[in-house]
Structures are given as C-alpha cells and as structure tokens.
Amino acid sequence: MTPSHRHAVRHHGSPEAPPLVLVHGFGCDQAMWHHVVPDLVRDFHVVTLDLAGAGESDPAMWDAERYGRLEGYVEDLVALLSELGLRDPVLVGHSVSAMIVAHVQVMAPELVGSLVMVGPSPRYVDDGEYVGGFSAEQIEELLASLSANYVAWSHAMAPVIAGNPGRPEVHGELAEAFCRMDPGVAEVFARTTFLSDARDVLPRVTAPTLVLQCSDDVIAPQVVGEYVARQVPDAELVLLRAAGHCPQLSDPEEIVSVLRERLLPGDPR
Template identity: 45%
Template sequence: MSLQSRNNVKVIGEGSATLILSHGFGCDQTMWRYLVDHFTGHFKVVLYDLVGAGQSDLGAYVRQKYDSLAGYAQDLGDIIDEYACGPVIVVSHSVSSMIGVLADRMSPGKIDAHVMIGPSPCYIDSDNYVGGFKLEDIHSLLDTLDSNYLGWSSTMAPVIMGAPGQPALSEELTNSFCRTEPEIAKQFARVTFMSDNRKDVAGLTTPTLILQSADDLIAPIAVGKYLEAVMPNSTLCIVANVGHCPHMSVPSACSEAIDNFLLPWTAANAG
C-alpha cells in the first residue's frame, strides 16, 4: 500500500516552504477548501485524510495502532518525510493539533511551525485546569455515541459547527460525521476526548499560532490561554466566531491571522 493511497494525499501549489493541512475528528481534507486556494500561490500545500476518514484506505486502519494519537502522529511524520520540502508548517484543526505536537516531539526539528485551529491538550476539567467538560460529561457523550452513532452525529455536528447563520455548514459536518465508519469513529472519539497531552505541549518551543473562536463549546478560550502560557513561542489569536470550525465559517478572518503569522516564510518564498 502506498502512502498516497493510505492517506489520500494530494499536493498542490508551489513554494520553498510546505504547508501540511491536517483535519479534525469527523472531517476530511475537503473541509480545508475555504482556505487552501489562499495559500497555494506561496506554498507547497499537502492535503491528506487521517486513516479511517474521508477517502483514506480503510484497510490500513489497525485498531491497536490508532488506539492513541501517536499512531496518527507517526503517519504525519511519514507524510512530511515523503512530501515536504523546505520549512514545514503544520496547519491543524482540533485533535490534529495534538497529533502535530506529538509528531514534533517524536522528531524535533522536523516541523518548523504550527498553526493550531481550536486546539485542546485535554478536554476534561481538573483542579488547576479548565478543559470545558467534566469527566462524567465525556463518559455520557461517549456512551451516547456508542449506542446511537448516527443520532449522536445529527445532534452534535450542528452544535460543534456553530455558525448559526450558515446552516449549510452544519449540514455538511453532519454528513461528514455520518459518512465515517461508525466503529472507527467511536474509537477515534474515545481516543480524542480521553486524551491528555498537557505534558507534550508544556515547553514546546516551536513557533505556534493558536487560533480560537470567541465562542467554542469544544475548545473554550481558557484552553487557548493555557496553551499560550505553557508554549513559550506561541501567540493566541481569537477570531469573532461561534463554533469549533472557524476555518469554514469565517475563513477570511483565519487567513488574515495565518498570513500575519506566516510572513517570515512568505517573504522567504518571495525572495
């Protein structure tokens, strides 16, 4: 099995630096279409589907490998090795932000910068940390998902998307959730929502832009402030948006923030 078919890899654009776009839970690479054209004039852009999502090869899904985010991080490292040239910037949504962090930790220096959209190192509240959910809330969410995945998808996708004035986006996310093979989605949800990557983000020195919505049920602003505090070369940017997918619902605000962050690499490309 080739790497290209395993992860449905697509490469577009040209430049001396590479952007690798990594989607979130229940999504696939098509969710980047609102941003991708903006960057192909200056960067080599690599799109891919996490194994188990989109048009990836479902035959490559091995439950033991993907029982932690480390399996996905290994795949990201493979894709960087095969397709990237020059400086590598990983643009990631939601759980893929932590996949990028793990890939960075596995091979320090392989990733030159991160753009994290709606990241969270841990979704569960603890004594000195606000993740947005109580442990019993997560257990209830996972139990509901296990018992009625399609019903859960139809209910939760609009809540996750937000963007109350753009119902087509909620419908798109619902359909994406429902296309995902349920057993894979259930395992990935458990891996995602039970993960705790606070030790991995602590002290990470890779330059990082943290992009968060002003109102996000999944990743509240407190999480972004936490990440900015523990990652010494990070910058938090809050965009005016309701929901967890600002790269879809307010793409121009996201592209503006990302442009400002990427200026050093854009200037190098222009030179």
Template identity: 45%
Template sequence: MVFAHGFGCDQTMWRFLAPAYEARFRTIAFDLVGSGGSDLSAYRRDKYDSLHGYADDLLEIVDEFATGPVVFVGHSVSTMIGMLATIKAPHKFSAQIMVGPSPCYINDGDYIGGFAREDIDELLETMDANYLGWSSNLAPAIMGVPERPELRSELTNSFCRNDPKIAKHFARTTFLSDHRKDVPLSTVPALILQCSDDMVAPLSVGEFLHRHLPVSTLHIIDNVGHCPHMSAPTESSRAIDSFLASALR
C-alpha cells in the first residue's frame, strides 16, 4: 500500500491513517521530489513541469519496493499522479484511493473545478510575491477544522518549510494542470473520497470523476476541509475498508 502526499505536505501526514493498514499490507510512504525530506538536488524543472514526471517516480518506487500489484493512496495532486501511473502501468496496481482529487482546478464551461482562471492567476501571483505570507493565509483554510488548530498549524508549517522556488513551480504544475481527458483511460478500480465541504475540490469534481472513471466508487465524508486523512481518519479508513473489501475480492 503506497501513500503519496499532496501539495505543501510530506509523508508524515499519513500517520493518522497508514497504521490502520500495517497489519494487512506492507505500507510505503514517501516524499515527492522537492517536498519534505526529499533530495532537493534531484528536482529538475523540465521533468517536473508536468505531473508525468512524478508519475514516473511513483512507478520507480513501486518497482523497487513492491512484490505485486499495489493499492495506491494519494492525496490531492497525488491522486492525479497515481492515476497517470495506473494508465502507464495498470498491471502494477490493484486499486487506487483518491483523497480530495481534482483533474482540473479551473472552471471550464459546464465543468466546475472550483476556481475561475483569474482566481488561480491571482493565487500564483500572490505566492510569487510573498510565499510565506501566502502559506500562512491559505494553509489553515485548506485544512479546515477550526476546532483542531494544531492541524491547521501543522499544515501551515509544512507549507512554510518547503523551498519557495520549488514550491512555486510545483504550484503552477498543480493548479494549471488539466487531466480530464486522461480520466477515462484509468481502468484500475478507484475510490473517490471527498469531504462534504472542501474549498479545493468541490463535490462537482468528485461527481465528474465518478462519471468518467470506468470503475469507481464515490464516498463523501461529512467533514470541512481538504485533508480528511488527518481531520477525519476514522471515517476515511471505514470508507477505504469498505471499498477494498469489494475491489480486492
């Protein structure tokens, strides 16, 4: 079972969810190149100018550490990284779990991604001008759960620890990506796990994925924020257990 974190995060944020699976699976968590404790010297702008570069890294990790098809658990942008990997090598995956996924963050006609293009441009411009200030303002809103200030502080600190130049480039790669056309190509069974109130990935996005993924289950958790693996781990694991009981039969 391989866990991949979202933008601004690192592998430690799976500590609330991953232990629930250690008795049944070999669990592997890692930091995306450019994030957390990864080797920053390995970051190449040309490779990571699209999510395909991260998908190639994921496949290398699967080849190195897995002995058979894996269950991939991705959060936020890593859900699309995982999906791209399942398209490139479907035989290496038995299931994919998408926590707060989005194939495109920008509204486009009937598609509601959650942001106007102007909103994304403003977000990126603010980030360029003052990365630490941007992180301090946005991270608590992304986490949600105002009753858990320690989680809001943790995500803020995680954002602020990242190298600003790399984080800015990763943000552009993330928020300007559009993988809607790739969605129907992923045939690996998928669980779409969403929060009922998520400023980053609205319910319309989960419904789009559910309609276009060939084999998918949509589960909505009654929770505010974009990180249910941290703020609602029990509810998240229940949904994952139910899905895996069916997907891995």
C-alpha cells in the first residue's frame, strides 16, 4: 500500500496550481479543513490527509511505540511527500502538526517550499524562563482525565480549546472530531503532543515560515507564538483576529484571506 492510500490522501483543485498540504492536529482528521478547502482550491492544489490513527488512515499502520514520538509522524509525512513529488509545496501544520512539519523541513528540506504554522507550540510545559502555558502538573491532570473517560474529556475540553464562548457550533464540531478518534489512539497521541519538546528544531528550519497566532488561545498563547517566530530564522508572525485554537473552524474566511495574501504576492483579493 502506498503512503497516499495509507493516509487517505485527497487532492482538491487543479494539479497545476501551487501545492498546499494541510496537516491536521491532535484528535482531528482531514475533515477539520472542510470550511477552507472550497475557497483555497480557487488558487491552490490542496492536498489533505489523515495522520496515522486518524480518520480513514490505514488502521494496520498504527503502532503505539512508533507514534509515541513525533518522529513517527514526521517519517510518514516525508515518505508521503516523496511519493507525491509536489514542487515546492507549502506545508500547513495545525497545532502539534506545526512541529511535525518543522521536523519534516529539517529532515528533508528538498521536499518543502515553505511552512505555515497555525497555533504552534514547541513545548506545552513551562520550563525555567520558557513559558509554554501549562505546569507539568496541569498537563498530567489533563492526560489523566483523558485516559479516564475520553468521550467526557472531549465534550468538556472542546469548548476550552475552541474558545469562542457562545458559539456552540464551533465547540460541537471540534468535539465530534475528537470523538471520531479511537480512545486508545487518542491517549497515545495526546501524550506525544503535550509532552513533546521541539524547541531545538526551530532554529534549524531553513524555509520561509508563517506563524499564525490566534487571539485568546489557551492552548498556544501569544507568548508561545512570539517565541516560535523568534526562534525560526526566516519567520513572520501574523496575529489573527480569530479566537481560540482552531481558526479553520471559527474564522475560515480569515485563514483563507491570510494564506492568499501571504502566499500569492500581488493577489488583489
């Protein structure tokens, strides 16, 4: 089975357009992008995929040990990009996948044109002068709660992660995405996500990088986005009006507008 089949890859738009690869974050799948794809295909060849253990990815590929580290996902994405043979693709990584695409660019720079990091955090746990937004105790409590009852955790945490109080449709869509993931897979992926430390990778990223920072993001606060933008040598920080951690759900129009403006110089729209 090819990497494309293993990751349920879907191509949207003209293959002659600039390639844009959308990589979802923890607890989600490629459906997370469904609000933005219809507009993005006007200008890009959009590629969506499911990471191991998510969506329609091949269940046979899931391995708790392999995906107990970010490198498992990184190696998968390198293999997929090698197969696809896209020319200078833009990799868009949301949340933990912002660090996955950073690893990919460092491992195989010839396969990547540029990066877009949406709500990135290289480390969620505070460490000395570094502010990640959470204490070690808070992360362990979060992981224990998830392990005890994943469905209850999903419905309780979706409004916190998504932000946007008073918009139950956004909370509900994120909760539904969480609940589509197998609880055992989610537990492993959560530990990989919230206990990882990718700070050493950021200075080694050589591709132009857009850091998209949401407002009122409790998962990846602004201080973290600013840190990422300082550490990546060729990075630009863009502060979004979109609130919460999932702007592709809460304000898809802004995401499309920013990507079009920053990735298509001279575009009048």
